[in-house]
Amino acid sequence: MSTNVVMPQLGESVIEGTIGKWFKQVGDKVEQYESIMEVVTDKVTTEIPSPAAGTVLQILIAEGATVNAGTVVAIIGAAGESVSAPVPQKPSDNGQALAPTLPTNQPTSKLSNQRLTPVVARMLADNNIADAELATIQGTGEGGRISKKDIENFLKTRGNSKKPGTALEAWEQPGTGELFRPTEEVFGKPYPQTPTPTLPAQDKPDRKQQAYGSVGEEIVPVSPMRKAIAEHMVRSKQIAPHVTSVHEADMSRVIAYQKAHEAEFAKQGVKLTLTAFFVQAAVVALKAWPIVNASYTDQGILMKRDINIGIAVALEDGLIVPVVKHADDKSLLGIARSVNDLASRAREKRLQPDEVQGGTFTITNYGIFGSLFGMPVINQPQSAILGVGTIQKRAVVRDDAIAIRPMIYLSITIDHRLLDGAIGDQFMQKLKQFLEEYK
Amino acid sequence: MATLTNIDAITRTLQEEMRRDPNIFITGEDVGVRGGVFRATKGLIEEFGDKRVVDSPLSELSIVAIGIGAAMYGLHPVCEIQFADYIAPAFNQIVNEAARVRYRSNGTWTCPMIIRTPYGGGVGGGLYHSQSIEATYAHVPGLYVVAPSTPYDIVGMLRYAFRVDDPVLFLEHKKTYRLIKGDVPDDYYTIPFGKADVKRAGTDVTVVAYGLMLHETLNAAEQVAADDISVEVIDPRTLNPIDKATILASVKKTSKALIVYEDNLTLGWGAEIAAIIASEAFEYLDAPVMRVAGPDVPAVPFARTMQDFFMPNAEKIASAIRKLAKY
Numbered sequence: 001m002s003t004n005v006v007m008p009q010l011g012e013s014v015i016e017g018t019i020g021k022w023f024k025q026v027g028d029k030v031e032q033y034e035s036i037m038e039v040v041t042d043k044v045t046t047e048i049p050s051p052a053a054g055t056v057l058q059i060l061i062a063e064g065a066t067v068n069a070g071t072v073v074a075i076i077g078a079a080g081e082s083v084s085a086p087v088p089q090k091p092s093d094n095g096q097a098l099a100p101t102l103p104t105n106q107p108t109s110k111l112s113n114q115r116l117t118p119v120v121a122r123m124l125a126d127n128n129i130a131d132a133e134l135a136t137i138q139g140t141g142e143g144g145r146i147s148k149k150d151i152e153n154f155l156k157t158r159g160n161s162k163k164p165g166t167a168l169e170a171w172e173q174p175g176t177g178e179l180f181r182p183t184e185e186v187f188g189k190p191y192p193q194t195p196t197p198t199l200p201a202q203d204k205p206d207r208k209q210q211a212y213g214s215v216g217e218e219i220v221p222v223s224p225m226r227k228a229i230a231e232h233m234v235r236s237k238q239i240a241p242h243v244t245s246v247h248e249a250d251m252s253r254v255i256a257y258q259k260a261h262e263a264e265f266a267k268q269g270v271k272l273t274l275t276a277f278f279v280q281a282a283v284v285a286l287k288a289w290p291i292v293n294a295s296y297t298d299q300g301i302l303m304k305r306d307i308n309i310g311i312a313v314a315l316e317d318g319l320i321v322p323v324v325k326h327a328d329d330k331s332l333l334g335i336a337r338s339v340n341d342l343a344s345r346a347r348e349k350r351l352q353p354d355e356v357q358g359g360t361f362t363i364t365n366y367g368i369f370g371s372l373f374g375m376p377v378i379n380q381p382q383s384a385i386l387g388v389g390t391i392q393k394r395a396v397v398r399d400d401a402i403a404i405r406p407m408i409y410l411s412i413t414i415d416h417r418l419l420d421g422a423i424g425d426q427f428m429q430k431l432k433q434f435l436e437e438y439k
Numbered sequence: 440m441a442t443l444t445n446i447d448a449i450t451r452t453l454q455e456e457m458r459r460d461p462n463i464f465i466t467g468e469d470v471g472v473r474g475g476v477f478r479a480t481k482g483l484i485e486e487f488g489d490k491r492v493v494d495s496p497l498s499e500l501s502i503v504a505i506g507i508g509a510a511m512y513g514l515h516p517v518c519e520i521q522f523a524d525y526i527a528p529a530f531n532q533i534v535n536e537a538a539r540v541r542y543r544s545n546g547t548w549t550c551p552m553i554i555r556t557p558y559g560g561g562v563g564g565g566l567y568h569s570q571s572i573e574a575t576y577a578h579v580p581g582l583y584v585v586a587p588s589t590p591y592d593i594v595g596m597l598r599y600a601f602r603v604d605d606p607v608l609f610l611e612h613k614k615t616y617r618l619i620k621g622d623v624p625d626d627y628y629t630i631p632f633g634k635a636d637v638k639r640a641g642t643d644v645t646v647v648a649y650g651l652m653l654h655e656t657l658n659a660a661e662q663v664a665a666d667d668i669s670v671e672v673i674d675p676r677t678l679n680p681i682d683k684a685t686i687l688a689s690v691k692k693t694s695k696a697l698i699v700y701e702d703n704l705t706l707g708w709g710a711e712i713a714a715i716i717a718s719e720a721f722e723y724l725d726a727p728v729m730r731v732a733g734p735d736v737p738a739v740p741f742a743r744t745m746q747d748f749f750m751p752n753a754e755k756i757a758s759a760i761r762k763l764a765k766y
Binding site: 117118119120121122141142145147148 | 694721722723724725726765766
């Protein structure tokens with residue numbers, strides 16, 4: 001009797017998952033609840049336990065492929081058991097069963113009606129020959145096939161009218177005026193020129209070298225998390241006009257409170273960190289300025305009733321933002337417990353997908369790494385992000401006397417579409433006041 | 440400068456090397472008094488005596504086995520297998536013993552010996568005097584397999600064969616023995632193993648060929664030149680180890696490759712070359728890698744018409760080159 005291993009639904013809104021890694025191969029024994037595979041969503045990486053004990057009979061979905069939740073990805077049974085061919089589940093559109101997805105930059109319409117030889121495909125890519133240009137090339141090979149010579153001839157004529165690489169938009173072209181010329185060209189050559197090192201002659205430049213610059217560079221594949229971060233950050237900067245302002249707060253009272261209650265919290269198994277205080281402060285400020293706990297949408301400003309605070313956690317290979325849900329319902333103890341739990345599980349990559357969703361505001365503590373202040377990027381679709389710097393003892397003026405106080409710079413980056421600087425700064429005043437008058 | 444045939448090149452080099460090194464001796468069937476069936480060892484017994492030019496019993500196994508023992512003992516034997524077709528009884532000695540001595544003894548022992556043998560068809564030799572055996576032996580690590588095809592290369596590589604410490608299977612295409620003549624400089628030179636030679640430079644199609652097929656290919660290249668097809672002919676000279684760099688550089692230039700060999704098509708030496716090109720020059724290919732080879736029949740037939748059917752020749756090669764050029 002065989003058991004199907006299915007792609008789990010990792011959270012309510014997650015409808016598909018990517019197989020990051022198979023921990024077991026066909027023929028391997030697996031215990032029930034032993035990790036059998038790693039599933040990657042754009043939020044988290046989760047190890048999935050085996051639904052049964054037995055031997056892995058078939059692996060239906062290869063590493064790297066993305067399939068819908070519910071898809072059978074492997075079959076477990078008794079060793080040697082024959083499995084009736086499973087009904088192949090159709091992978092979702094952006095994934096393929098057992099065939100690694102190969103990104104292709106080749107013009108597709110030509111490819112669809114004629115096969116290109118490897119050298120022709122490479123020359124098209126190397127010379128940025130667009131689909132439209134390819135269509136103009138008359139193949140002289142057998143059956144009208146476009147040969148290497150055809151491309152060479154095309155490049156010769158193209159060279160006369162159009163420089164290779166003019167697929168670039170005008171504004172991406174290097175400037176040509178006097179202003180853009182190196183000074184030594186404009187004003188003669190005042191310095192002795194170092195001879196340009198030449199690479200050993202080759203018939204053709206090495207492909208990698210040509211595509212990625214010099215020897216000594218290499219391309220490292222991007223993890224799904226890195227890719228998600230990259231896309232997210234670019235999107236955020238594109239859609240939201242970012243404005244950052246910096247405030248300074250005196251942390252004396254917070255630190256005093258932390259010192260006084262550390263032991264008491266520890267008895268309950270909770271390490272009282274400063275982050276908990278910032279979450280508390282953010283809750284107070286968000287209650288005072290609910291517009292900061294909102295999103296700008298095409299339909300209007302989406303005000304959110306829940307206050308869910310995301311905490312950015314740096315990982316070895318990226319960054320993840322677990323969310324303290326309903327932070328406004330929680331005591332300092334509850335917040336601290338929640339923050340510690342989320343942060344440690346984030347580092348162990350054991351977060352559930354739902355735990356990184358639904359944030360309404362984010363706190364990023366770059367102070368851990370010594371930064372005084374920063375200009376964080378908003379975690380979309382939120383409208384603001386609080387940046388926490390490092391605490392330093394500084395000389396400050398108190399009652400016309402110089403005093404030494406633990407000071408901190410707090411920055412707020414706002415989405416200027418729905419928030420103005422005045423609101424952001426008043427929000428920060430509230431937050432700062434809460435911290436400075438902590439009791 | 441002397442003009443020599445391939446067979447002259449062999450005899451002269453053997454003589455020259457035996458004068459240089461008293462440890463060299465020759466053994467094989469009819470190599471002594473008769474001077475070899477192809478006269479490769481003609482005159483050597485007269486000069487060096489029957490201690491150094493030893494007629495053997497009709498046993499290839501023992502010819503090679505004696506060679507292995509002598510080589511490990513410090514001599515440098517030249518074992519002649521009268522026809523490559525007869526090498527099978529010595530297979531175990533060559534593959535399981537000679538080729539493995541160095542590896543098996545962790546480098547303590549070596550087996551410096553040369554096994555010379557005429558191979559190839561086209562001479563009306565029929566089933567037992569026409570075979571090509573190179574693929575079987577080029578597959579075996581620990582064994583040099585060389586197939587020089589011109590007097591210049593034969594002299595240079597036979598000299599070099601005496602300078603390596605490992606067994607060398609020295610293949611001589613019997614049809615080229617007196618067919619191919621060439622100039623050999625008087626200056627002393629050697630040609631190291633693993634170095635291919637561009638026998639004709641060209642730009643449109645690369646053809647890799649050795650032995651008799653090298654000469655057929657050079658004729659074919661001349662034929663298609665009339666149609667403005669420029670062929671680059673690579674002579675690998677050494678079949679193991681393979682000079683990948685020269686072959687790949689040429690294919691990267693021409694983007695089209697043909698491999699010609701007389702052996703049966705399937706799993707022949709050219710199959711490896713096709714695989715190397717496919718895996719290491721894939722992005723440079725403008726046509727499928729092609730092969731012209733002997734058909735997969737058990738042997739080269741005796742009947743003239745059937746032999747012609749079997750043997751690749753300039754016409755068959757030229758037709759494949761045209762096909763590739765047109766692709």
